[in-house]
Amino acid sequence: MKNTQGMVNAFFAFLLVVILGIFFFNAINQPLGNGLVLNKDNPDLSKRVSIHYILKNVHNAEDYLAQHKSSYFRNRDKVKSSNLEFGKTKNAESGSANEVTSIVVNYRGFDTLGEVTVLFISILGLGMLLHENKKKYWAKPSLIVRTGANFLFPFIVLFGVYVFVHGHLTPGGGFPGGTIIASAALLLILGLKDFKNKLTMTKIIESLAGLTFAGLGLVGLFTNGSFLTNFLPSGTMGLLVSSGITALIYIAVGIKVAAELSSGIMEMNGGGEE
Amino acid sequence: MIQSTFFYTTAIILFLIGLYGVLTKRNVIKTIITLTIMETAVNLFLVTIGYVKNGTAPIFTSTISDVHKFVDPLPQALVLTSIVIGLGTTALMLSLAIRLYKKYKTLNYLEMDGEDEK
Amino acid sequence: MKSNYAVLLIAIPLLVAFLQPLFSLINKRLTKWVTFLTIGFNFIYSLKLLNYVMANGAQIAIIGNWKPPFGINLYLSPFSMLFATIIYFVALIVLLVYLIDKPTEVDDRMSIATLLMVMASGAITLTGDIFNMFVFVEILSISTVILISFNNKGISFKGAFRYIVLASLGSSMLLLAIGFIYGSLGTLNLASIAYRFNLLNPVYASVIVFLFMAGIMVEAELFPFNAWVPEAYKGSKSYLNALLSGVVGTTGIYVLFRMFITIFGSGQNHIQVIGSVNFNAVIIVIGVLTTLIGEFSALSQKDIKKILAFSSMAQMGIIAVTIGVANMNSINAGIFHLINHAFSKSLLFIVAFPIINIVGSANIDKWEGLGRKNIFLAIAFAIGSFGLIGIPFFNGFWSKMMIVESVVSAGGWMYLVIGTILLSALVETFYFFRIIFKLFVDKKIESTYSVHIFIYLAILILSIIVIYIGIKPSFLATYIHKAAIDLVDKSHYISTVLGVIK
Numbered sequence: 001m002k003n004t005q006g007m008v009n010a011f012f013a014f015l016l017v018v019i020l021g022i023f024f025f026n027a028i029n030q031p032l033g034n035g036l037v038l039n040k041d042n043p044d045l046s047k048r049v050s051i052h053y054i055l056k057n058v059h060n061a062e063d064y065l066a067q068h069k070s071s072y073f074r075n076r077d078k079v080k081s082s083n084l085e086f087g088k089t090k091n092a093e094s095g096s097a098n099e100v101t102s103i104v105v106n107y108r109g110f111d112t113l114g115e116v117t118v119l120f121i122s123i124l125g126l127g128m129l130l131h132e133n134k135k136k137y138w139a140k141p142s143l144i145v146r147t148g149a150n151f152l153f154p155f156i157v158l159f160g161v162y163v164f165v166h167g168h169l170t171p172g173g174g175f176p177g178g179t180i181i182a183s184a185a186l187l188l189i190l191g192l193k194d195f196k197n198k199l200t201m202t203k204i205i206e207s208l209a210g211l212t213f214a215g216l217g218l219v220g221l222f223t224n225g226s227f228l229t230n231f232l233p234s235g236t237m238g239l240l241v242s243s244g245i246t247a248l249i250y251i252a253v254g255i256k257v258a259a260e261l262s263s264g265i266m267e268m269n270g271g272g273e274e
Numbered sequence: 275m276i277q278s279t280f281f282y283t284t285a286i287i288l289f290l291i292g293l294y295g296v297l298t299k300r301n302v303i304k305t306i307i308t309l310t311i312m313e314t315a316v317n318l319f320l321v322t323i324g325y326v327k328n329g330t331a332p333i334f335t336s337t338i339s340d341v342h343k344f345v346d347p348l349p350q351a352l353v354l355t356s357i358v359i360g361l362g363t364t365a366l367m368l369s370l371a372i373r374l375y376k377k378y379k380t381l382n383y384l385e386m387d388g389e390d391e392k
Numbered sequence: 393m394k395s396n397y398a399v400l401l402i403a404i405p406l407l408v409a410f411l412q413p414l415f416s417l418i419n420k421r422l423t424k425w426v427t428f429l430t431i432g433f434n435f436i437y438s439l440k441l442l443n444y445v446m447a448n449g450a451q452i453a454i455i456g457n458w459k460p461p462f463g464i465n466l467y468l469s470p471f472s473m474l475f476a477t478i479i480y481f482v483a484l485i486v487l488l489v490y491l492i493d494k495p496t497e498v499d500d501r502m503s504i505a506t507l508l509m510v511m512a513s514g515a516i517t518l519t520g521d522i523f524n525m526f527v528f529v530e531i532l533s534i535s536t537v538i539l540i541s542f543n544n545k546g547i548s549f550k551g552a553f554r555y556i557v558l559a560s561l562g563s564s565m566l567l568l569a570i571g572f573i574y575g576s577l578g579t580l581n582l583a584s585i586a587y588r589f590n591l592l593n594p595v596y597a598s599v600i601v602f603l604f605m606a607g608i609m610v611e612a613e614l615f616p617f618n619a620w621v622p623e624a625y626k627g628s629k630s631y632l633n634a635l636l637s638g639v640v641g642t643t644g645i646y647v648l649f650r651m652f653i654t655i656f657g658s659g660q661n662h663i664q665v666i667g668s669v670n671f672n673a674v675i676i677v678i679g680v681l682t683t684l685i686g687e688f689s690a691l692s693q694k695d696i697k698k699i700l701a702f703s704s705m706a707q708m709g710i711i712a713v714t715i716g717v718a719n720m721n722s723i724n725a726g727i728f729h730l731i732n733h734a735f736s737k738s739l740l741f742i743v744a745f746p747i748i749n750i751v752g753s754a755n756i757d758k759w760e761g762l763g764r765k766n767i768f769l770a771i772a773f774a775i776g777s778f779g780l781i782g783i784p785f786f787n788g789f790w791s792k793m794m795i796v797e798s799v800v801s802a803g804g805w806m807y808l809v810i811g812t813i814l815l816s817a818l819v820e821t822f823y824f825f826r827i828i829f830k831l832f833v834d835k836k837i838e839s840t841y842s843v844h845i846f847i848y849l850a851i852l853i854l855s856i857i858v859i860y861i862g863i864k865p866s867f868l869a870t871y872i873h874k875a876a877i878d879l880v881d882k883s884h885y886i887s888t889v890l891g892v893i894k
Contacts, residue, residue: 006298013297017290024286027572027599043326043346048578049461050324050348054332054341058462065459070892073588084341086334099332099347104354110455110464114515114527115355117406121508121531122362125538128501129369171333175358203413210410214403226457227399237334264365289568296561305557312564319568323575349574352523356567359530363560366537370553377546386550 046077053103056093057081087238095234095243096168104173105246105253109228112249113213116256120210123260127267141191149191156184164254168243174250178257185262189269197270202263209256216245216252281322288315302371302381306364313360317353324349395451398441398468401476401518405430405511409504416500423503428487431510435480438514442473446874450888452520460520460889461581467520467889471727471875475646476514478731482638482738483510488850489631489742502542509535509635513643520889522573523580525647526566532611533559536640540628548627555620558610562617566607572600583889586655586882598669601656605648605671612644613708615682622689625701630748633697634741637704638734645711645730648675652715653723654885676716680812682709687819696744696754699823700737703780706816707733713809714795717802724876725794731868732787732861736779739854743773746847750839756827761835766843770831772851777824779858782817787861792817 045051052061061079065072072079084092094102104112141149163170164177189195220229228245235242288311295308324346330338332347371381378386408430415422445451450469452460459465487506496502512531519525533556541552574580576596577588589597609617625633652675686706693699707729714726747762747769748754763770775786782788796813799806861867878884886892 010298013294016297017294020293021286021290023599023602024290025283027596028282028286030593030595043323043575045326045344045346048346048348048574049580049584050346050578052462053347054344058458061462062459065461066891070587072892084334084339086336086339097334099334099344100350100354103347103351106456107458107463108351108456108523111351111355111524111527113406114524114531115358117409117508118359118362118527118530118534120410121505121534121538122366124501124504125366125534125541126369128498128538129366129373129541131498169333171331175354200417203417207410207412207414211407214407214410217403218407220456221396221399221403224457226396227403227453227455229457238336289564292564293561296557302553309557309560309564312561316564316567316571320571320574323571348580349571352567352570352574355523355527359527359563362534363530363556363563366534367553367556367560370537370541370549370556373541373549374546374553377549386546389546 051076053107054099055081056084058093089237091234092237094246095237096246097238098168101168101173105249106230116253119260123264126264130267140193145191149187153184153188157181164250167250168247174253175257177254179261181258182261182265186265189265197266199263199266202259206256206259209252212252213249216249278322278325281318285315285319285322300383302374306367310364317356320349320353395468396453398453398466399455401434401438402511402515404433405507409507412500412504420499421495423500424491427503427507428491430507431480431484431487435484438473438477438480441468442477445470445473450878452889461579461584464524465520466518469878471878472517474871474875475517478734479513479639479642482734485738485850485853486631486634488846489745492844492846505535505538509539510639513639516643517646520582521580522570522582526570530563539632540624543628545627547623551620551623551627555624558617558620562607562610565603569600569603569607582655583886587886589656601671604651608644608647611640612648613641613705614712615678618705621701621705622698625697630697630745631742634738638738641704641708642730642734645708648715649879653718653879654882672716672718676713676809679709679712679716680809683812683816687816691819691823694755694757696756700740704737710813717799719798719802721798721801723879724872725791725798727872727875729791729795732791735854735857736776736788739776739858742850743769743776746843749841756830760830760833761837763832765837772855773831774828775855775858777828781821781824785862787858790865
């Protein structure tokens with residue numbers, strides 16, 4: 001009886017999925033109204049808002065939109081832009097060589113603030129749910145694991161710091177960098193038998209890093225009249241010290257993510273039991 | 275050369291597989307797995323939207339500065355956000371699964387419902 | 393430039409939320425107060441902004457000094473500010489009760505979750521960017537999960553798990569919709585999407601609308617995505633249910649209103665068949681089904697939390713019908729009813745909390761004789777239910793009248809819809825009066841629970857509002873009228889944000 005019902009459920013689910021599939025594939029293969037086709041090998045970036053992020057000419061585009069009104073949407077590529085060169089261009093809008101970083105932290109920095117909050121709240125929920133979790137005592141780590149953990153820990157942390165400090169220049173940034181550091185914390189938990197959870201410390205670090213992010217945003221609001229404004233000079237593109245608050249925010253994000261994920265791992269390792 | 279049609283198709287098929295799993299599976303862990311498949315499918319879809327044939331990563335270096343070959347960086351930023359959100363949700367779901375198992379000693383919804391009715 | 397400071401409504405709660413772990417190191421009870429004060433600040437500030445936009449028209453707040461459609465912006469209009477204010481207000485009242493609830497070990501985490509949940513709901517109503525909305529929807533759903541699982545019972549975990557499964561299913565669909573939108577229109581800004589949405593191929597547009605609708609229906613408690621409702625409400629504390637209904641539900645419906653009428657719909661001419669599918673009819677059918685399922689499930693329940701949960705589901709269905717009918721009157725009525733529902737339902741949930749403590753059970757059969765023990769609570773419960781049912785001279789009466797009137801004026805097969813609404817009102821009357829009669833049965837209850845003054849305060853404020861709106865509905869009329877105009881005026885939305893006149 002139960003099995004029959006399962007079969008019926010599966011049949012209707014399959015039917016629904018097939019109908020949805022036809023719906024989606026049909027839509028993907030439709031020519032779009034305004035001449036754009038999603039299903040195309042070379043998407044025309046000049047039809048998208050990201051062309052301005054790539055060319056770093058958003059302020060020019062703002063002026064163009066104000067002057068030409070609706071014809072802007074047909075002529076995105078006519079917006080004036082200056083030539084961008086690695087290591088030479090000075091004070092380019094967002095100033096970071098990594099375009100993804102410039103979007104994540106600068107043009108759409110508000111999303112990242114939300115994203116950090118999502119991580120914050122989910123680790124918080126994890127801690128709340130695993131509150132009664134008892135500490136697990138692992139099998140005694142072997143000599144190799146112990147030595148390896150002690151030896152590798154500083155190098156992994158260093159690598160993580162490298163990744164998020166160079167977030168505005170190279171692939172990576174705050175989130176991967178923070179995760180790498182958290183992996184070092186995991187290694188310590190696995191490698192050291194008498195590892196003590198340091199939840200208070202991670203809490204403080206996390207709070208201060210979050211404070212830095214939101215605080216930098218508020219400084220922008222009170223000095224330049226808009227939240228998360230890049231109020232520092234953006235410098236020469238490609239140098240380590242460049243791109244204003246983008247680099248600072250990514251460092252704060254890196255530290256925050258590292259502290260958050262480490263505290264998540266520690267919650268799983270018995271949490272507040274000290 | 276693989277066409278981006280291929281990626282779109284894969285993404286949507288993965289999405290539908292995930293949807294089918296969510297609708298039919300009655301096990302907590304299996305539900306979590308299928309939801310993760312759906313998330314991955316959506317991420318693949320987003321990345322494909324920004325895909326440019328023979329494009330380069332959208333990062334200026336000393337050798338690459340041809341902006342017209344850059345792939346679209348915005349979907350990549352969206353995917354970054356969505357991955358982090360997916361991590362948070364999955365972590366929370368798994369810890370809920372632990373609590374559910376401790377309360378009911380089973381991971382099957384139907385058996386949990388049966389337990390409640392008793 | 394002044395309007396840019398509106399971002400403080402989001403930035404200050406976030407900043408405080410990040411600092412809360414430090415406060416919790418000092419004292420866990422302190423975090424409750426900090427949350428309360430922060431939401432109090434939000435309420436006062438949003439009230440100020442509401443009056444500002446009522447006088448000066450819609451404003452935008454830009455973030456990062458990038459003007460729309462390039463950066464993220466907040467859209468402050470009578471409609472969005474009205475709902476932000478109401479969300480903050482309901483949350484503030486609920487927190488009055490939370491403050492005096494007995495302390496637990498996880499209070500610090502709970503205060504942060506509550507703060508972020510209210511912040512996210514407010515942010516969803518204000519934001520002008522679709523991906524930003526997605527991020528805040530995620531914050532909302534994760535903090536809601538924490539809120540539900542706070543009670544530490546098997547059923548709370550089950551409710552929380554069901555909610556998070558549906559919510560992440562919904563968010564995958566939302567993100568897929570965002571992908572489709574960005575792939576075709578090349579933008580994430582809502583005004584820019586609204587400006588160019590009708591350029592899309594109808595088949596393609598209907599996929600977007602379908603995915604978006606499915607994505608947000610979890611929060612709005614609408615039919616195929618509301619399986620979480622009974623268990624989540626049953627599993628969480630009764631005053632927190634007021635947040636689930638008054639904040640999460642309201643936010644979900646808000647998004648449906650904004651997206652279907654201003655962004656995807658064609659706004660001013662009030663008939664918006666989107667894409668190749670008649671989505672107005674789809675929403676009406678979903679609304680009617682939700683209402684019927686909700687009301688008849690409520691009828692068969694004995695547990696007060698489940699009754700109120702199903703009833704709030706049913707009300708959401710009725711409001712969804714007004715979105716589908718989509719003429720000026722129905723939008724007015726829908727907004728009015730959403731506000732009334734937020735007030736009356738919060739009142740009922742908050743009253744239920746001391747009653748459950750006095751009687752010792754959420755089963756309504758055990759509630760007999762409460763009127764003798766504590767007449768004030770019984771009367772407040774009656775006021776809340778009268779407001780919800782729509783007894784004349786209570787707030788729900790006016791909004792339900794307006795809904796019926798507007799649906800009648802739409803004509804055609806809408807008569808069937810009217811039948812549903814009237815039937816639902818009848819069923820509602822039946823099950824609420826059943827409870828009220830029980831309250832006033834002459835029977836003695838033994839209990840030593842003393843009701844804290846803050847609970848009385850919260851109940852008093854909400855009761856006064858419910859009665860005041862009932863006696864003088866014109867009190868909110870100007871706000872609602874302006875909000876409705878703001879909602880249907882698509883070209884005004886676009887020109888305010890983008891500066892492009894259509």
